[in-house]
Amino acid sequence: MAFRKTNVEFDDENAFHDDDGSALSVADLEANVNARGVDVRSLLQRGNIAAAVAKSVTDPPAGRAPSSLKDRNTQTVMEALQAAKSAEIPAIVKTLTSDQLDVLMKYIYRGMASPETYNSSILLTWHEKVLEVSGLGSVVRVLTDRNVV
Amino acid sequence: MPTATPDVHQILWGVPVTCYAFNHDNTKVAVSADSIDVQIWARRNGAWEVESVLSQHDKLVTGVDWSAATNMIVSVSQDLNAYVWQHELSTGNWKHAMVALRTNRAATCVKWSPLGNKFAAGTGAKSICICYYDESQDLWKASHNKKHITSTVLSVDWHPDNVLIACGAADMKTRVLSAYIKSIDPKSGNPVWGDKLPLDQLCAEYKSNGWVHGVAFSPSGASVAWVAHDSTLNVSTSKDSFVTVKTGNLPLLSLLFISEDRIVAAGHDCVPYLFERRASSWELVNKLDQGPKRSVAANSAMLKFKQMDSRAQANADTELNSYHQNTITHIRPYAGAATNITHFVTGGVDGKLVVWEL
Numbered sequence: 001m002a003f004r005k006t007n008v009e010f011d012d013e014n015a016f017h018d019d020d021g022s023a024l025s026v027a028d029l030e031a032n033v034n035a036r037g038v039d040v041r042s043l044l045q046r047g048n049i050a051a052a053v054a055k056s057v058t059d060p061p062a063g064r065a066p067s068s069l070k071d072r073n074t075q076t077v078m079e080a081l082q083a084a085k086s087a088e089i090p091a092i093v094k095t096l097t098s099d100q101l102d103v104l105m106k107y108i109y110r111g112m113a114s115p116e117t118y119n120s121s122i123l124l125t126w127h128e129k130v131l132e133v134s135g136l137g138s139v140v141r142v143l144t145d146r147n148v149v
Numbered sequence: 150m151p152t153a154t155p156d157v158h159q160i161l162w163g164v165p166v167t168c169y170a171f172n173h174d175n176t177k178v179a180v181s182a183d184s185i186d187v188q189i190w191a192r193r194n195g196a197w198e199v200e201s202v203l204s205q206h207d208k209l210v211t212g213v214d215w216s217a218a219t220n221m222i223v224s225v226s227q228d229l230n231a232y233v234w235q236h237e238l239s240t241g242n243w244k245h246a247m248v249a250l251r252t253n254r255a256a257t258c259v260k261w262s263p264l265g266n267k268f269a270a271g272t273g274a275k276s277i278c279i280c281y282y283d284e285s286q287d288l289w290k291a292s293h294n295k296k297h298i299t300s301t302v303l304s305v306d307w308h309p310d311n312v313l314i315a316c317g318a319a320d321m322k323t324r325v326l327s328a329y330i331k332s333i334d335p336k337s338g339n340p341v342w343g344d345k346l347p348l349d350q351l352c353a354e355y356k357s358n359g360w361v362h363g364v365a366f367s368p369s370g371a372s373v374a375w376v377a378h379d380s381t382l383n384v385s386t387s388k389d390s391f392v393t394v395k396t397g398n399l400p401l402l403s404l405l406f407i408s409e410d411r412i413v414a415a416g417h418d419c420v421p422y423l424f425e426r427r428a429s430s431w432e433l434v435n436k437l438d439q440g441p442k443r444s445v446a447a448n449s450a451m452l453k454f455k456q457m458d459s460r461a462q463a464n465a466d467t468e469l470n471s472y473h474q475n476t477i478t479h480i481r482p483y484a485g486a487a488t489n490i491t492h493f494v495t496g497g498v499d500g501k502l503v504v505w506e507l
Binding site for chain 2: 098102133134135136137138140141144145146147
């Protein structure tokens with residue numbers, strides 16, 4: 001099955017090259033992810049869930065970043081989302097910027113893709129509340145954005 | 150809240166309006182309805198009738214444009230050809246001239262330049278064919294803009310100076326390129342987009358997060374705007390930066406500047422939206438289609454229970470509350486000066502052409 005990983009477009013001059021937006025090295029990204037995890041956890045311990053959610057969805061490792069880092073960041077985001085009570089969710093969503101809401105929607109779908117690991121019903125509640133504010137456009141952006149979280 | 154009053158023309162049934170173009174006084178419209186022909190419809194006694202059929206293409210016609218300046222029609226198709234059609238007053242027929250685009254992929258869209266002496270046809274061969282008429286050889290020639298584009302061209306628009314074009318492509322980039330043809334264009338520079346403008350010079354390139362479906366220059370040419378599949382409208386007034394308006398709606402497919410500071414765009418939501426410039430940014434103001442006022446039938450209660458009984462549906466209303474019942478594919482100006490368009494027209498997958506009065 002090794003042929004599946006063979007790069008057949010190696011010297012094809014017509015091959016489409018996607019722009020790699022990330023300017024950070026892997027080490028920097030890892031440091032960011034770890035720092036973010038620490039910050040989010042401390043905010044959660046102090047009971048500041050809105051700030052924890054906001055911090056977790058700011059500047060995520062996306063696109064070509066290593067999948068281990070992306071998994072770790074997803075874990076951080078899920079911890080923040082699961083800490084919120086259903087009644088608080090609308091208020092938290094109101095404090096987020098439109099960029100943060102788009103990233104949050106990406107993580108909601110990522111979390112829902114692993115129902116055995118993350119609680120889908122909580123994610124469904126989050127999905128409903130975020131959709132009310134940012135509309136179908138945010139879902140379209142989850143589908144079209146090549147920077148997958 | 151600004152709205153627009155619609156005038157609905159259901160000219161096609163069961164087929165989409167693939168592409169269309171009105172003539173300069175809106176008495177006729179060239180339409181291709183998912184076919185290899187272009188039909189010219191004319192309005193007679195209040196109803197639309199087919200006046201002529203332009204039949205030369207072998208495959209689906211993907212774009213049509215009617216020049217207000219020269220009254221010539223250009224049509225492009227997946228058969229890799231373009232035809233320029235001229236109306237003969239004596240016979241009332243349309244005479245065709247084939248334009249060899251010299252491309253090996255389908256043509257996707259076409260637009261006459263403001264003066265009507267050139268047209269730009271986007272293709273799937275990652276190029277735009279800039280075609281012009283060579284008097285000495287009595288034929289239409291094509292030059293190619295292909296150095297910078299890396300995927301299928303989806304939309305094209307001309308700058309009012311008749312030299313620059315903006316194009317949106319499936320590589321998710323919008324570009325401003327020069328379509329300067331040495332034999333017919335005067336030498337000129339442009340304050341916003343650059344001074345040296347030989348053919349295929351890249352003046353600006355902007356990245357989006359989705360295929361760029363529609364692109365348009367403002368009436369003065371100082372701004373260029375585009376809509377992409379990531380549900381955004383983007384506007385730029387310089388070579389390096391642009392403003393993004395993220396919408397909470399489905400992606401827009403086509404847009405039009407109705408003045409220097411206002412844009413109307415429409416797409417998969419089946420309604421036109423109005424965007425306005427506010428200071429240095431742009432904002433979605435509202436949708437211009439508030440839906441037809443439904444008259445409540447006297448026996449609607451009986452109808453409702455009847456439908457519940459026969460179809461087990463509490464609400465059998467499957468119609469959208471908007472004038473278009475399916476995606477709007479193109480939005481074009483209909484009346485008014487370029488700096489203050491008073492009427493625009495939308496055509497869609499539901500076979501309707503709707504003229505909106507602002």
